[in-house]
Amino acid sequence: EAGVVQSPRYKIIEKKQPVAFWCNPISGHNTLYWYLQNLGQGPELLIRYENEEAVDDSQLPKDRFSAERLKGVDSTLKIQPAELGDSAVYLCATSEGRAGEQFFGPGTRLTVL
Template identity: 95%
Template sequence: EAGVVQSPRYKIIEKKQPVAFWCNPISGHNTLYWYLQNLGQGPELLIRYENEEAVDDSQLPKDRFSAERLKGVDSTLKIQPAELGDSAVYLCASSPTRQSPQYFGPGTRLTVL
């Protein structure tokens, strides 16, 4: 069974530029999560989807971050414009239901110069 797929794995951009991350969850997993992991810290939830509905986006900085999950499968997380402090690893995870264990992708390491 294929795991959670994320791309790109690494991204370097100048500040104020836009950037997008893509995630393909495990087949059949209805719940999808985006996490932010700063260096030396545990991941923090940004947004959670149940199918195509964002059911918890309270931690998403909506002035510059946006996300979508069209058709309840793949998801895209966007930052526009990026700031220096956005440099981090962005992790995508999925689970069959919200009560189930979550399975993580390899992450996208973003560096903002």
């Protein structure tokens, strides 16, 4: 069974440019999470979806970040415009229900120059 797929794996952009990350969840997983992970730190939740509804986006910097999960399957996280401080690994995770095991993708490493 395929795991959580994320693309691209790496992205280098100049500041003020837009960038988008894509996540394809494990089939049947209704809950989807986007996390940000800085070097030497644990993942920090940005947004959580249950099906196509964003049920927790309190940590998402909405002035520059946006996310969508059309049809409750794939999800896209966008940053526009990117800032130097956005350099980090962006992880997508999915789970069958709310409070169980989360399955993480490999992440997208973003470098903003």
